[in-house]
Amino acid sequence: MLFQFLLLLSSTAAKKFVERHASKHKIGASKAASKSIPKLDVNDDGSINAGQIFSTLTGTIEIGNPPQLMNVLFDTGSDLFWLRGSNCNTSKCVGNPTYDSSKSNTFQPASGKATSISYGDGTKVQCVIGQDTVTIGKTVIPNQNICIANSIVSPLDSTDGIIGLASFGAKGTSGADLFFSYSQQQGASPVVGFWYDMDNTNSTHIAGEISFGHLYDSKMSGDMKFLAVDKRDQTWFAHLTSIGFNGQSINSTLTPVLIDSGTTDVSLPDAAFQTINDNMRTDENGNLDCSTVSKLPPVEFDFGSMKMVLDGNQQVTFNSDGTCTTIFSTAGDETPIFGALLLRQYYVSFDYLKSEIGIAPRSNNPPSQPNPSVTLTSDLPSVTTAPTTTDANSNGATTAPVSTKVPSSAISSSHLISCAFVYLAINMIM
Numbered sequence: 369m370l371f372q373f374l375l376l377l378s379s380t381a382a383k384k385f386v387e388r389h390a391s392k393h394k395i396g397a398s399k400a401a402s403k404s405i406p407k408l409d410v411n412d413d414g415s416i417n418a419g420q421i422f423s424t425l426t427g428t429i430e431i432g433n434p435p436q437l438m439n440v441l442f443d444t445g446s447d448l449f450w451l452r453g454s455n456c457n458t459s460k461c462v463g464n465p466t467y468d469s470s471k472s473n474t475f476q477p478a479s480g481k482a483t484s485i486s487y488g489d490g491t492k493v494q495c496v497i498g499q500d501t502v503t504i505g506k507t508v509i510p511n512q513n514i515c516i517a518n519s520i521v522s523p524l525d526s527t528d529g530i531i532g533l534a535s536f537g538a539k540g541t542s543g544a545d546l547f548f549s550y551s552q553q554q555g556a557s558p559v560v561g562f563w564y565d566m567d568n569t570n571s572t573h574i575a576g577e578i579s580f581g582h583l584y585d586s587k588m589s590g591d592m593k594f595l596a597v598d599k600r601d602q603t604w605f606a607h608l609t610s611i612g613f614n615g616q617s618i619n620s621t622l623t624p625v626l627i628d629s630g631t632t633d634v635s636l637p638d639a640a641f642q643t644i645n646d647n648m649r650t651d652e653n654g655n656l657d658c659s660t661v662s663k664l665p666p667v668e669f670d671f672g673s674m675k676m677v678l679d680g681n682q683q684v685t686f687n688s689d690g691t692c693t694t695i696f697s698t699a700g701d702e703t704p705i706f707g708a709l710l711l712r713q714y715y716v717s718f719d720y721l722k723s724e725i726g727i728a729p730r731s732n733n734p735p736s737q738p739n740p741s742v743t744l745t746s747d748l749p750s751v752t753t754a755p756t757t758t759d760a761n762s763n764g765a766t767t768a769p770v771s772t773k774v775p776s777s778a779i780s781s782s783h784l785i786s787c788a789f790v791y792l793a794i795n796m797i798m
Contacts, residue, residue: 430503432472443630451529491522556581564712592728593674612668631707
């Protein structure tokens with residue numbers, strides 16, 4: 369299947385990262401949050417507000433009629449749209465919100481075809497395809513294919529489902545299919561923007577926004593630059609030309625990297641990881657002395673058309689117990705992945721029409737009702753933004769705004785889904 373190779377390429381690194389970070393970020397301690405009833409908070413402009421757990425973005429959507437609320441992860445690293453079903457009796461389903469197709473008068477059995485999916489954190493889902501009405505914000509999408517899970521096996525608590533946004537032009541049970549339907553109804557081009565709020569660490573606040581069909585000036589503090597992706601891959605791989613550390617190149621081989629909103633960590637080629645890790649002097653759990661963080665040399669990821677530069681504070685997570693943990697893990701022989709712990713420093717867009725990923729320095733405090741800088745159509749104009757934020761020593765690199773805080777709240781704007789953080793490391797395989 370489309371992403372079968374990702375299981376082989378990404379599962380080991382992702383699983384090791386989750387095991388290493390679980391105790392620090394209390395991944396397994398979020399049972400109360402995962403078993404609570406999802407709350408739909410839709411603003412007049414169609415945006416949706418949500419809470420946060422930790423790192424990857426989720427939002428609450430409505431399924432069926434009468435509507436059932438489900439909290440889902442928006443994942444550019446996989447292509448299946450599935451929901452936890454009422455017929456699921458595994459431990460990850462019992463006591464959690466489920467979608468009950470028998471209670472929806474708009475449900476249709478569709479093909480009834482069974483399928484399964486496995487993720488890099490060890491999660492395995494079995495599901496059956498049906499059709500129902502899906503509502504995102506205030507946009508209603510009838511007859512959407514959904515894979516209804518009857519078995520979920522996972523080492524972690526998770527959301528009520530995943531909307532996979534990986535495939536270009538996908539039809540069937542993909543989240544991309546749902547997104548294309550959404551875009552057509554809005555009269556906008558199929559582009560998704562991810563903005564992470566890192567200014568408020570209160571877990572009761574929303575953690576970011578996902579925009580559909582629009583990019584927002586207020587979410588950027590510099591120009592958006594674009595990474596081309598190979599449409600034949602049908603997923604969001606960009607080509608990394610080099611990795612710079614302490615003024616030297618530590619990886620000069622052209623390397624494909626998966627830009628994945630549904631994965632937490634940042635996995636690097638082994639040699640590059642070892643160089644950075646040795647300098648950090650981390651212990652076997654990836655922890656390091658927080659007093660040394662501000663002295664860490666910057667890490668520079670060069671994609672040719674643009675560079676992403678992380679200072680020392682952006683290379684670690686600051687834990688509630690006063691410790692610090694590296695955001696990096698080794699990909700070994702597998703494909704490197706740039707997950708939410710790096711993406712949260714930027715405003716990131718995924719353009720299905722142009723097959724490109726946009727990266728801009730994220731703004732810290734957007735206004736409550738920003739106007740879209742661009743309403744995207746099939747003829748995409750240039751994004752007009754404030755002057756570029758650059759690093760004088762990095763040849764025009766796009767440098768993330770400095771922050772030592774974990775992600776948190778934002779205020780929504782037109783056609784936005786404001787999202788939560790969930791600490792998952794997932795890489796989709798069929």
